[in-house]
Amino acid sequence: MTRLRRHPDARATLLDGEAFLVRPDRDAILRLNPTAAAIWHGLAEPSTRDELVALFATAFPEVPTERLAPDLDRALAALRDAGMVVADDRA
Amino acid sequence: MPSGQPNPVAPCPGSLLLLASLPPAVSEALRRAAPGWPAGSGGDGVRVNALPDGFRVTGHGVDRLAEDAWEAAHWVLAAAIGRAAESSPGRLVLNAGAALVDGQAIVFAGESHAGKSSVALHLAAGGLPLLGDDRVILDTAASPPTATALGLARKVRTPLPRDFSDAARRLVEASRAGHEAGADVLAWDPVIDRPAGTAAAIARVVVLHRDPGVDAARTSRLGTADAVAALLPLCGRHAGSAADLLDAVAGLVRRVPVELLVTPGAAAAAAALPAARSA
Numbered sequence: 001m002t003r004l005r006r007h008p009d010a011r012a013t014l015l016d017g018e019a020f021l022v023r024p025d026r027d028a029i030l031r032l033n034p035t036a037a038a039i040w041h042g043l044a045e046p047s048t049r050d051e052l053v054a055l056f057a058t059a060f061p062e063v064p065t066e067r068l069a070p071d072l073d074r075a076l077a078a079l080r081d082a083g084m085v086v087a088d089d090r091a
Numbered sequence: 092m093p094s095g096q097p098n099p100v101a102p103c104p105g106s107l108l109l110l111a112s113l114p115p116a117v118s119e120a121l122r123r124a125a126p127g128w129p130a131g132s133g134g135d136g137v138r139v140n141a142l143p144d145g146f147r148v149t150g151h152g153v154d155r156l157a158e159d160a161w162e163a164a165h166w167v168l169a170a171a172i173g174r175a176a177e178s179s180p181g182r183l184v185l186n187a188g189a190a191l192v193d194g195q196a197i198v199f200a201g202e203s204h205a206g207k208s209s210v211a212l213h214l215a216a217g218g219l220p221l222l223g224d225d226r227v228i229l230d231t232a233a234s235p236p237t238a239t240a241l242g243l244a245r246k247v248r249t250p251l252p253r254d255f256s257d258a259a260r261r262l263v264e265a266s267r268a269g270h271e272a273g274a275d276v277l278a279w280d281p282v283i284d285r286p287a288g289t290a291a292a293i294a295r296v297v298v299l300h301r302d303p304g305v306d307a308a309r310t311s312r313l314g315t316a317d318a319v320a321a322l323l324p325l326c327g328r329h330a331g332s333a334a335d336l337l338d339a340v341a342g343l344v345r346r347v348p349v350e351l352l353v354t355p356g357a358a359a360a361a362a363a364l365p366a367a368r369s370a
């Protein structure tokens with residue numbers, strides 16, 4: 001399964017505890033919702049999508065996985081579409 | 092910075108001089124669209140070439156074909172304003188109008204059709220000078236941050252909304268003199284409208300949100316993150332990269348109060364703005 005990582009040029013700016021992501025070479029600025037922010041933190045180390053789901057399941061044991069996964073997938077897709085998260089093909 | 096004085100530091104559209112002459116029809120359209128520019132000014136380095144079926148406008152980030160002189164003038168303005176916004180760190184074009192109260196700018200921002208021009212009309216009818224009704228340049232690196240007039244004619248859409256006050260209706264009739272009737276007319280009054288380059292310190296920024304479902308206008312203070320998120324989509328051309336824009340907007344909202352104004356219409360918005368209350 002594809003490992004994912006933060007784009008090395010993506011920069012996070014914290015405002016009132018909320019994160020905005022921006023890349024110097026792109027016009028897009030992304031405000032992270034809580035799910036996307038958790039993914040961003042989770043990707044401090046490259047991870048697969050399933051590893052992130054497992055991380056979320058541990059962090060939010062009261063939320064069923066079948067609810068966690070779609071939220072995570074939507075947020076992950078937005079991060080990838082904006083170029084903030086990319087496949088880790090360095091290995 | 093005192094109001095009504097050209098900003099001596101910031102080059103603005105009024106300080107740009109044409110290097111190339113404009114076709115007469117475009118020059119006339121520009122005179123009517125940007126009556127607050129000094130006579131003979133235009134877009135520095137912007138070229139307008141007449142074509143068999145229109146015009147081509149090139150320069151300062153613009154390379155567009157225009158079907159008629161009005162469209163060509165629009166692109167000349169876009170190029171000149173973009174150049175002014177991009178010429179100095181921290182500067183950006185905001186989709187906003189601005190009125191002067193005690194020499195300070197009350198900036199009211201909003202998307203297209205949010206009612207900026209209508210709010211501006213009501214504020215002007217109440218006696219407030221205007222820096223603009225649609226776009227202004229913000230200088231977030233200035234201390235304090237400033238809003239600068241672009242010298243553009245105000246838009247007046249007819250027929251006027253039903254909630255327009257009598258004073259605003261009279262102002263429309265007076266200020267549209269000289270323009271032919273149409274769905275959109277241009278208004279300019281040197282008593283009301285400040286010329287290009289006029290800068291004033293920003294007292295507050297109000298984000299307009301029209302909601303016909305509410306009974307009365309309601310204002311709420313936005314936190315830093317919400318204010319940045321509300322203003323970013325309303326920003327046009329700016330100095331530097333997207334990261335620089337984020338820094339500029341974040342710096343602005345840390346120093347200037349930003350409020351959300353949910354309003355059923357323009358008249359209610361103008362009455363609710365602090366500018367209107369203190370006029």
